[in-house]
Amino acid sequence: MSNKLYNEIPSLDLRNFTTGSAADKKQFVNDLGNAYNTIGFVAIKGHYLSDELSQKLYQIVERFFKLSTEQKKQYENPELAGQRGYTSTGREQAKGHSVPDLKEFYQIGQFVPEEHPMKPEYPDNLWPAEIPEMAEVAKEVYQKLEKTGVEMLRAIALYLELPEDFFDKKVEYGNSILRAIHYPPIENPDALPDGAVRAAQHGDINLITLLMGASADGLQVLRRDGEWIPITALPNQLVVNVGDMLARLTNDKLKSTIHRVVNPPKEQMKNSRFSIPFFMHPISQMDLTCLDSCVDDENPKHYKDMTAGEFLQERLAEIGLLKKK
Numbered sequence: 001m002s003n004k005l006y007n008e009i010p011s012l013d014l015r016n017f018t019t020g021s022a023a024d025k026k027q028f029v030n031d032l033g034n035a036y037n038t039i040g041f042v043a044i045k046g047h048y049l050s051d052e053l054s055q056k057l058y059q060i061v062e063r064f065f066k067l068s069t070e071q072k073k074q075y076e077n078p079e080l081a082g083q084r085g086y087t088s089t090g091r092e093q094a095k096g097h098s099v100p101d102l103k104e105f106y107q108i109g110q111f112v113p114e115e116h117p118m119k120p121e122y123p124d125n126l127w128p129a130e131i132p133e134m135a136e137v138a139k140e141v142y143q144k145l146e147k148t149g150v151e152m153l154r155a156i157a158l159y160l161e162l163p164e165d166f167f168d169k170k171v172e173y174g175n176s177i178l179r180a181i182h183y184p185p186i187e188n189p190d191a192l193p194d195g196a197v198r199a200a201q202h203g204d205i206n207l208i209t210l211l212m213g214a215s216a217d218g219l220q221v222l223r224r225d226g227e228w229i230p231i232t233a234l235p236n237q238l239v240v241n242v243g244d245m246l247a248r249l250t251n252d253k254l255k256s257t258i259h260r261v262v263n264p265p266k267e268q269m270k271n272s273r274f275s276i277p278f279f280m281h282p283i284s285q286m287d288l289t290c291l292d293s294c295v296d297d298e299n300p301k302h303y304k305d306m307t308a309g310e311f312l313q314e315r316l317a318e319i320g321l322l323k324k325k
């Protein structure tokens with residue numbers, strides 16, 4: 001393994017894994033493991049989401065967030081803990097951070113056929129009547145990202161010396177979330193509460209996150225040496241990082257990538273920022289107990305045994321989305 005400290009994230013072509021030779025595939029797996037052990041993010045081209053489709057979704061999302069607060073709040077139901085529909089500003093804070101992030105968001109969950117046994121597992125998606133095109137476009141984006149995520153998890157399984165299909169059944173009709181985020185203009189920077197930022201530093205909850213290029217700069221990753229490095233996804237690239245669930249499963253052999261979204265420089269404070277991460281979750285029954293292969297005397301178990309569903313509930317409470325009854 002190289003100990004090189006990257007200043008930018010390595011870029012890989014997923015086609016080397018999906019349609020390449022055995023040697024290409026092996027190289028992809030090695031490069032991916034290397035990226036996750038150094039900077040923690042990787043940029044992927046040759047995936048299944050077209051730039052055209054992602055632009056279409058961005059336009060729809062911008063139209064939604066331009067609606068009045070009253071209109072948007074029709075799609076906010078606190079009983080859903082932010083997992084479907086709209087969540088207004090001031091609700092979510094990063095774990096361990098007392099000031100809420102400067103953002104509002106809209107979450108879209110799994111699409112399960114009516115008769116499927118997994119159907120009752122998930123609340124229905126909410127669709128804004130004002131934007132009738134959202135449902136169809138969001139579903140297409142969701143499924144293209146999910147398909148990309150399955151391939152990424154196959155490569156990760158091989159890197160961990162697990163069977164290639166280790167994650168396949170665990171993410172089939174999984175609890176993944178497409179989250180459209182709007183970071184509103186900062187109208188009065190002097191009136192911001194201390195420590196209020198667009199997104200305070202955090203690790204994502206899920207297995208892996210796939211992020212399409214945001215509308216503006218601001219995303220930064222915490223490199224292993226403690227330096228914050230700016231991340232920009234180029235057109236046609238997805239940025240993919242490891243989340244807390246994969247860190248638990250691998251006893252931190254794969255570490256959850258800490259990242260944040262900083263406030264813009266003064267002259268850009270009046271601009272909105274939009275981003276659309278896809279959080280790849282397994283089904284809630286998945287056991288996140290550390291793999292035996294990742295535990296030894298030098299690396300005793302860091303985490304207590306939990307299912308993905310239990311871990312998600314715990315975290316939603318910690319970030320303010322699930323109010324304790």
Ligand SMILES: O=C(O)CCC(=O)C(=O)O
Binds near residue numbers: 179181219260276277
């Ligand atoms: O807005 C971004 O670029 C990243 C957002 C993020 O890290 C998150 O919602 O977990």
Ligand SMILES: [Fe+2]
Binds near residue numbers: 202204259
């Ligand atoms: Fe994140």
